[in-house]
Amino acid sequence: MRRVVVTGLGTINPLGSNTLESWDSLINSKSGISKIIKFGVDNYPCKIAGSIDDSKIDDKIVSSRDQRKIDRFITLGLIAADEAINDSGFISKDESSFRYGVMVGSGIGGLDTIYKNSSILDNHGIRKISPFFIPSSLINLLSGHISIKYNLKGPNSSPVTACATGTHAIGDSFTIIKNNKADLMVCGGAEAAICPLGISGFSAARALCDTFNEYPEKGSRPWDKDRSGFVMGEGAGVLVLEEYEHARNRNAKIYGEVKGYGMSGDAFHITKPSEDGNGGFRAMEMALNESKLNAEDIGYVNAHGTSTPVGDMIELSAVEKLFGINKNLLMSSNKSAMGHLLGAAGAVEAVFSLKSLETKILPPTLNLDNPSTETSINLIPHVSISKKVTNIISNSFGFGGTNASLIFGH
């Protein structure tokens, strides 16, 4: 039985331009949410987001010339991948490069690039469309770029499951290594949809927070009674997953083990989760079964917790149902601090889950002033908690009724 461990972490997100910086912000209750200044939002119901300042993008990793030829989501993904691969200390060798793969997805991909080129086509005609338009906006081109840059010739793919993308990418990569189709996978998600079309579209779907425009940092408030929708964030998270013996043979630092992966479909509604939480419940249950752990063995839930009126309660009730026997369970939402990174969310939250295992600190749920329901689960309001936990489950749920859960442990 092949075991799979995590040997590299990388992220850029609204809380910081690398793992250490963003983790430090997260556990010190800092918020990455601010007013949108990149484009005019006067007529937009939601005027806040978790944006990454352009000055945070290191052009030594992706040159400004190359950035012009790729959508922002690919730039952010390449930066997180560079950190994760450097962190793992791994260098691909030609003779074994076909055993090393890439699976980094995105929920939406190059939305802003598509928008801009659509406008160029309408206003200036076909001769002004850049030859880089299609390769800069296709979702799997991020996995393609990573494979080219780091010589990774194994499995190469990109899941697209809306807000569950990052979690599916890690889970599917875990399965690939377990099934002996690769020894190492660079996996995760990237997103850059804070653009006019992205904010408009999610606003039209009534998914975004529109009640805290004057107090951006208070906008994302999972489980709080005043929550009104999610706050969009951008960024990327990338993990290096590796077969255990392969990692040991090269004396790699091991952050933790991927112990279980579950996935399910709601078959209910295009944007709403199934009301009884059955989809999320079954994803968590499948992960728990694969891990061969019991409900009492899980110490902390890194929740999907988007700050939407419906979704938060459904997740909470599914967690209570599966882990109710566990009286010491803690749960919090990283999205309260960085916003919802859509297809990158699950991957960044996986990075933070592994930091929790490493540092024995569980990050807080910001703005949880008045929980809208009573629960026996400690939702870690406002400030982080120091506590050693052995196993963590991380959830992601997406539009279309897609659910994914991962269990990481020591």
Added chain:
Amino acid sequence: MSDIEERVKKIVVEHLGVEEAKIQGDSKFIDDLGADSLDTVELVMAFEEEFGCEIPDDAAEKIVTLKDAVTYLTANSN
């Protein structure tokens, strides 16, 4: 150096990220200056923009060096 040559060189420097000193008249965009086939399409688009002309595909295919571009644009730009 002619005005056209100077403008062409500037575009090549911007789009291919190469140092101006490394660009010779007979430097090939792909073989010598690190461009790929998509870069050359974009270069031609930039020449069209700068010189206000339309370069047909069969003519564009023959522009493989700085000198080719300068010769074509001298004969065809407004």
